[in-house]
Amino acid sequence: MAYQLPQETSTKRKFNDYAAASTARMRHNEILFDSSLKTPIQFFVRMFSGGKTLVIQAYSSDTVASVHWKIHSITGIRPIRSTSAVPAMEQRLIYRGKQLELSQTLLECGVQNDDTLQLMSDLNLVIHDLCNCNDDTDINANVTRMTKMLTDFLANTPKDGADGSEEYLQMFIYFSVPAALVKLYVSPSVIKKQAAHGCVCQFIDNCKILFTDPTTVYRQFAPIFFEFCTVLRGAAGVDDTLYIFCRSSLAAMMKGNVHDVKHVLRLQDIFPFVHELATRLAHALELSVQLAEFIQLSESDVREFIQFMHRVKCAIRRQKAFGSLVSFPSLMQDEAGNERSEIKGVHHVFCDLLEKSELCLKELERQLGLVNIGRGEPIIGCWSQYLLILKELESISKLYKGLNEMFWEKMRQRRVALCFLIGKLSKKSTDYQWILEHKEVTHFKIRQCFALKMLLEGRHKNEELYEMLICRSRLFEDSFEYIGHASPRSLRGQLFIQFENEEATGPGVLREWFSLVCEAIFNPQNALFVSCPNDGRRFFPNPASKVDPLHLEYFVFSGRIIALALLHRVQISIAFDRVFFLQLAGEDISFEDIRDADPYLYSGCKKILEMDTKMVDEDILSLTFVCEDEELGSRKVVELCPNGKNTIVNSQNRDNYVNLLVKHRFVKSIAHQVAHFAQGFADIITDRRLQESFYRILDHEDLNRMLHGSKTAVSVEDWKEHTNYNGYKKDDPQISWFWEIVGSMSAEQRNVLLFFWTSIKSLPVEGFGGLDSKLHIYRTSDSHDCLPTSHTCFYRLCFPPYPSMDVMQNRLNIITQNYVGCSFGAE
Structure with missing residues (x-):
């Protein structure tokens, strides 16, 4: 029978075995630890300036102070220098973002084999010397050294996001270089202040020159520029010129796709700049109202406000707690985390600037009202900046529930001032497209103006003439060959039209050709378009147009002709039905x-x-x-x-x-026809963005007014007011007879006379005032038996001094009854 130890004895043995094993392991670890302290490690020390890297060997038990002395033995840079009771460091060692204490060992700091430390030494020494020296020669010498060190530091920065580039640039902040330069900048000495100012500006400018990729620049240099701004704001104030320069440089980084780079500058970092600039702008707007004199807003303030807001808007959009739009109940529940106060602050900025802007618009409307009592129009040269603020406010309003509706309601109330500004300041059609797509705050003249700009911006001023020789008996076929098969570029220049066997050329012939070719396009016999049963002037594509194999090519041709007619401001006396316009605008058709x-x-x-x-x-x-x-x-x-x-x-x-x-x-039955018409129309507009938005900025009736022109009867008084005389005087009997005869004509006869005189079938909506020049009546020396003649390109009507009103009546009757569209007179 096997002998068993008592249970207590067995437990003691197991405990003793465990204790012995633990003691052995501890002894083994002590040996390894002692061995590691005695085994040298190799690490690298990267210097701030010059881009040099030192190879240092030391033991883990060595102190940081001993490493400083090793560096001194290699570089000659003293580790510690005392100029007063308080010693000043010439060297600082940074490891993993922290400055190493002199008394720490390398083991305590966690420095291991092949690690890299950063050394800050000589630049701070130079700045320190500058702060304390008073000799001009020493100051100039140190300024030269400091400038070269900063230049060398940037020149040795790894380019375009290479390994170690961000760590390398972080040294600039870790070593408190911005703080040191600002300390020098705020010193009482003018020479030192200028030296620091020049160095900071040169450093920032060199950053922009050496690094061109926006994302790289933002990721690497935004923290440095931000540090300069933060230190300068506290030391010199927000009105300081160097602070403004640094802020402007930081703002320029906020454009583009830099918002995709995370964890560089947070919303909390950027919002103070937004608040600061918004306060300045709000004050200027308020002052404009108080003085009733619109102050020139700082262009740089407006630009920087928009640039910083770009980054802020991107940060707010990333807030998943709000879903698509920010709501204040969500803010009050603290779902925005640490950024809640900044998001509320942006809302406050919006409300404050919108209130001040609305008051300025109201004041502008008051001043516009004074124009009618003899005062001239207000000076508005500065208002482009006001409109830029409104554009940014509209963009901010899209972030918060209810704000976009509130913004446009206020703009509707200030519609008069808004339209006045757009009309006076408009340059490019894209400048105010954000307003134009809200048609309720504009009027027809504004929308027409910008629609024409969209067409005109595609024209080539130096383009050669595109010449066409058209046979009247083959007008549709010849025009299709010239226009339908031409390159879009050639059509965006000047058009030159001549009819076969006719000498007349010029704008009048061009207008006549447009009228005739549009008559052919919309002629029911060509089966391209169908007119509305109750209004023969309104058309939409014919679903049965496919009877002609070339019908889709004809629709491309039609689109080009209509766009060209608009471009050349020729009214063609036709209109589009609503179902056609809505499809061109990309909108749904309802019952x-x-x-x-x-x-x-x-x-x-x-x-x-x-x-x-x-x-x-x-x-x-x-x-x-x-x-x-x-x-x-x-x-x-x-x-x-x-x-x-x-x-x-x-x-x-x-x-x-x-x-x-x-x-x-x-929709379905005419989808191909509409698509090909839209393609032809878009060929005349070069910018794809404009192609997509042309119809959106117009109402249905806007386009019809531009195409058809005035639907009211020709006003004889308006006609007289816009007519000049050459060889006749206003009170000559022939002129009195002429207008009396025109006044007694039927509406159709007046239209025929107008077409004979100008090649215009329909006047613009503005009447004769909408034409590009006044009309003219010329006296000729022809026989009294001669009929009147015209030079349509110059809007000239010519006739001799008829001896009586009856004779003149007879001659004009012949013109208005027998004129059937053939060319008259020499152009």
């Missing part, structure tokens, strides 16, 4: 939109929608989700939805039935 295009279908759909529910459900209409299309003389049934033949229209689905029917008749 109400087809009222003019197809009154019969509209009436039928309206009855279906208004019919008693019970009657519809009893299938009195016997309708299913199908419709009939006519194509090349035959009719075919088309299903409006899957299994449409078997889907009965009832009270539950009748809205959907009407919607699908409208979409089929006025």
Whole structure:
């Protein structure tokens, strides 16, 4: 039988075995630790200036102070220098973002084999010497050394985000170089102040020159520029010129896609700049109202405010707690974390600037009202900056629930001032597109002006003439060959038109050609467009245009012609129906939109929608989700939805039935025609952004006014007011007879006379005042038997001094009754 120890004895043995093993392990660790202290390690020390790296060997038990002395033995830089009771360090060692204490050992600091430390030494020494020296010679010598060190430091920075580049640049902050330079800058000595100012500016300028990639510059240099701003704000104040320079340099980094670089500058870092600039701008706006004299806002303040806000908006959009828009209930629940106060601060900035801007617009409207009592218009040269503020406020308003609606409501109230400014300050069509797409705060003249700018910006001033020789009997075919097959670029220059066997050329012939070719395009015989039953001047694409194999090419041609007519400001006496315009603008077609295009279908759909529910459900209409299309003389049934033949229209689905029917008749059936017309129109506009927004800035009737011109009868008084005389005087009997005869003409006769005189079929909406020049009546020495002649390109009507009113009446009757569109006179 095996002998067993008592339980207590067994436990003691296990304890003793464990204790012995632990003691052995501890002894082994002590040996290893002692060995590590006696085994040298190698590490690297990178110097601040010059880009040099030292190789240092030491033991883990060595102190940081001993490492400083090793560096001194290599570089000659003294580790400690005492100029007063308090010693001043010439060297600082940085490891993993922390300055190493002299009494620490390398083991305590965690320095291991092949690690890299950063050394700050000579630059701080130079700055320290500058702060304490008073001899001009020493000051100049140290300034030269300091400038060279800063230049060398930048020159040795790893380029374009290479390994170690960010760590290398962090030394600038770790070694308190910005603080040291600012200390020198605020010293009483003017020479020292200028030296520090020059060094800081040169350093920042060199950063911009040496590093061009915006993302790299932001990631590497934004912390340095921010440090300069922070120290200068406290030491010199926000009105200091060097602070403003540093702030401006930092603001310039906020553009582009730098918001994709995370953990560089936070919202808390940037918002103070926004608040500071917004306060300055709000004060200037308020002062403008108080003085009733619009102050020139600082262009740099406005620019920097917008640049900093770009970064702030990106930070707010990343806040997932708010979803799509910021709401104040969410802010009050602290869901924004540490950035809650800044997000509330941006809201306060918005409200304050909007209030001040609205007051300025109100004051402008008051001053505009004084124009009518003899005062001139207010000076508005400075207002471009005011509009830039409004544009930024509109952008900020999109971040918060309810603010965008509030912003546009206030702009509607100040519509008069806003339109005045846009009209006076507009240069490029893209400048104020953010306003124009809110049509309710503008009027027709403003929208027309910018639509024409979109077309004009694509023109090439030095482009050669695009010449066309057109046969009147083949006008449509010849025009299609010239326009439809031309390169878009060639059409954006000047057009030169001449009809075969005719000498006349110039703007008058061009206007006549536009009128004639548009008549052909919209002629029902060509089957390209259909006119509205109740208004023969309104057109939309013909679903049956496919009868002509070239119909889609003709729609491209039509789009180009319409755009060119707008470009050359020729009214062509046609208009687009709403269903056509909405599709060009990329908007949906509703049941109400087809009222003019197809009154019969509209009436039928309206009855279906208004019919008693019970009657519809009893299938009195016997309708299913199908419709009939006519194509090349035959009719075919088309299903409006899957299994449409078997889907009965009832009270539950009748809205959907009407919607699908409208979409089929006025969207699907003409989709290709609309797309090709839009393509041709866009060929005349070069900028793709403008191609997409041209129709969005216009109302439906805006485009029709531009195309058709005035729909009112020609005013004889307006005509007289815009007519000059050459060879005649205003009170000559021939002139009195002429206007009396014109006054007695029918509306049609006046239109014919106007076309004979100018090649204009419809006046602009503004009447004769909308033409590019006044009209002229010239006296000739021709026989009294001669008919009047015209030079349409110059708006000239020429006739001899007829002996009586009856003779003149007879000659004008011949013109107005027999003129059928052929060319008259020499251009």
